[in-house]
Amino acid sequence: MSRTALHNDVPERIHPEDGDEECPICHSKRYLRRDMRFLINPECYHRMCESCIDRIFSHGPAPCPVAGCGKTLRRHRFRAPTFQDLQLEREVDIRKRVSQVFNKQEDDFDTLLDYNNYLNDVEDITHNLIHNIEVDAMEQRLREYEAANRQAITENSKRSNQGMRDEKRRLASEKEQARLRQQSAASEAQAYKAERDAARRNVISQLATGRGDADTIARRGQTVLKKSKALREQYERRPEPVDTGFQVKGLKKTVKAGPVNPYDPFDGLTAKHEYGIVHDNYRWQPLEQAKKDRRIMAGGYDIDEYCSRMLTDLYVGFGVFVGEDEDVATAGAGMAAMTDTVMTDVS
């Protein structure tokens, strides 16, 4: 994260509306140079023209030329602003940073109220950051939260990225389908017209060549036209085109139970040692020997297995687990308490 170093002494107003017309550094005007482009640097959000940037920063970092700023800027960090209002440009950068950390979603919460309170708290932090209120404290909170929830954050961002991709794909395919439908409608209309014209020409040419009775020819022409009319009506009654791209809409969003765990044949029964820690190595003569003894190892004897069995035997007797009542229970509570403190800390 390179942007964490946002300083809290950003000038109050950064060129409101008219900043696009004149460069504050070299005072060249857009009026004279149509192709003038203004860039900003997210260090201080001062706007300046491209040629100034070339001139000042091409030999490495230099202080910002705007009077009273003096922040050290690097050339490669200059970019074109998205918004005219640079205050907003900065705000959005902050929001981006905050939203990358606080990225919980509604279904992470038990109740809507909790979620809303969470949103409220996040917004408070953001608001303060934007308006330079207690920035250090806010940054501190942000960092703490990030450190405490690193795993959840990555998972959530993965999830939302996936969601966004799905959405994009769906949009694209919808667009494509609309285009296809339009095309087919147009071609149908054209076909109808062509057929009608052909029929009409046909009748006229028959009338012109003068073979057969005029009335019969006209009537025959009519039946052709009627047919095409029927065709057209058929179009109107045609059922909705069926989606080919397997796009089922309106489905409830499938609730993904957090990150997908790999398939677990033991259904949650862990092989992990619950009681005590199994070390890789025990300095004990017979074990060391056994490890080296080919006769033992060739049969597939597993030293770790042996150790863990021994440890289990140590803790478990007659179906009574030593210390389970205390340790396991308090461990869970401790976890909850930990997240709690983190959350309250945030708020």
Added chain:
Amino acid sequence: MRFFIDNLEVLFPYPRIYPEQYDYMCDLKRTLDMDGGKAVLEMPSGTGKTVTLLSLIVAYIQQNPAKRKLIYCSRTMSEIEKALAELKALMKYRKQELGYEEEFRGLGLTSRKNLCLNSSVKREKSGAIVDARCRALTAGFVKEKKERGEDVDLCIYHENLDPLEPDNLIPNGIWTLDDLLQYGEQHKQCPYFTARRMMPFCNVIIYSYHYLLDPKIAERVSKDFPKDCIVVFDEAHNIDNVCIESLSIDITEDSLRRATRGANNLERRIEEMKSTDAEKLQNEYQKLVEGLREAEEAREEDAFIANPVLPDDLLSEAVPGNIRRAEHFVSFLKRFIEYLKTRMKVLHVISETPVSFLAHLRELTFIERKPLRFCAERLTSLIRTLELTSIEDLHPLQEVATFATLVATYDKGFVLILEPFETDTATVPNPIFHFACLDAAIAIKPVFDRFGSVIITSGTISPLDMYPRMLDFNALVQESYPMTLARKSFLPLIVTRGSDQGTLSSSFQIRNDPSVVRNYGDLLVEFCRLTPDGVVVFFPSYLYMESIVSMWQGMGILDSIWKHKLILVETPDAQETALALEAFRSACNNGRGAVLLSVARGKVSEGIDFDHNYGRTVICIGVPFQYTESRILKARLEFLRETYRIRENDFLSFDAMRHAAQCLGRVLRGKDDYGVMVLADRRFQKKRAQLPKWINQALLDSETNLSVDQAVSQAKHFLKNMAKPFPPEFQYGISTWSLEDLKAYQAKLEEEEIRMLEGEVGPEAVGPNRVVDEFDDIDEEALMALDP
């Protein structure tokens, strides 16, 4: 006259009734009897539709113990006033007949602008300002302030209402808008709030479409009406456009600038309040934690802003946490506005769906969909908390908030179109961001869902089945009534060729062809010569009218018209047009006669009647197609095709024909009226079947596909006939029925029904003195198609 339909006694305030009125009543009753009955009914203009409707429905309401309410919607003030007057006359007649006065209330509602009595407020020109100033005088907290002894102004007309009984602010009876104003003046009580507050106690309410269809207003005014209301949309041929407009928003750079200013003002007010009255903000915050519904309860009868409807579940949900605090919300709004400003910078046309708009918005500014949906409601709540009555630039801010809510609520049936340039040739950008509703069904859906009976009716609403398709509902009754006439009192003509046999058409390829223009000119000159009094001409657009008139000027055609008639022109400016109309009327009245050149989609074609001598001939020059290059129209066409399977051409031609029919209907406002209707375009020939039944039926084959000289001789003949005196007695028994005629007809029907039940006669024999000729549309079209 009094008569029975089944067992419903109808009191009809005239001694004679038209046969189609009787049929109309029967169908109406059928609709009302059904649970959830929806009907589309087309009744020829000038046959007393309103009085028919009212007398049946009033009879129905009065006879049933359920006492259903009637909500009658019309388009313009004058139509509302007319309907109220009809209702008043009807109730007077009922009193006479029944011998006692019924307990029956009827009121009309229109904007404050029309109903305000406060001399300083009503002087304002714009309706929005009247509304705002009135609110400043009547809002709840203003009164509280007064009670606390602060020096604030109140409106005395509003205050005087408070001591009155809330359900009896005005005596029993029907009150037209004028009556209401007079009563208000006498008793010094505000007519607007009298009407608003009496609404729940009225049997009949007459107001404009918007109070029911515009979700921003409907929520406020029409929310509490019971389910079993009878809803009538009169003059509903344009209802789909009303629906669409009520949900569409246009945003300009200027409005965004003002919205920013509004947001800054809000910010300032929040700061102020924080230092003086932080408790209020905290209270609001607490309420918002609970949910909007709670906050809603504090809503006053007339809160500051009207909001688009939110789905019910949303209302009971809590406001998202990140816009709960006032300052967070304002910065949220500002961010959204800035984003829109950035979008406006783009220099090419963009058309996108709400979904992709939201995706882009989120990517750039981290604004999620959910808080966006709450935007409008949240703003209302904030403004209420801040006790603002009117601050500058609040209106554009509301607009943006409404836009936010709409765009986040609906993902189907809307499109966002950014047009950076006003015209294709312009070089200076003047961007407009259109948020266009494409689906008329969205706005009207709550009405269909909520109310038992909905009746959509107009003089020209053909083809009937188009409306249920566009508005997405099931019409149980669909009927179009022919006009029964003792003599043919209007002459529809389709003129396709000039006297030189050259084609007449306003189609794009040939519209500026001098020979076509000259032929149109000849047509107009001829008709001006032979028509007594008024002639009304409709062009498809202002642009075309301008170009054709200037060409006529060069050809000397205007000079020859000048010899016979005064020439007046409609302009987009309402006041100029009003002047032109006045001059037109006086010219017709003093016998010289005049010709009015107007536009088929303008004000004249929609709301002005040219009865009797004001309109003896109406000429439709060209088919009034919409301007198809409009991107919004294109998007709508595509939507209609994709969603309702309505083809582009069908819709365009339907739309053109309904406007043409509206124009034609302008001259015939009653059975004693007469007039010539000229459709001057080759393409009308094929579209004949799309005319309303009553016009199409009167259109004989010998009156179609005419050249100008043929048309002129037909019209001459017709007008000569019409000039003969025609005493009303001639109509008796044929196009107007006395009570005896009606009874005879009923008896006959009954007899036939019995015989039918006995299996002797087929169903065709019903309807003795009306011959309805049905065309075979297919053959018709095929024949036309053959015509090169």
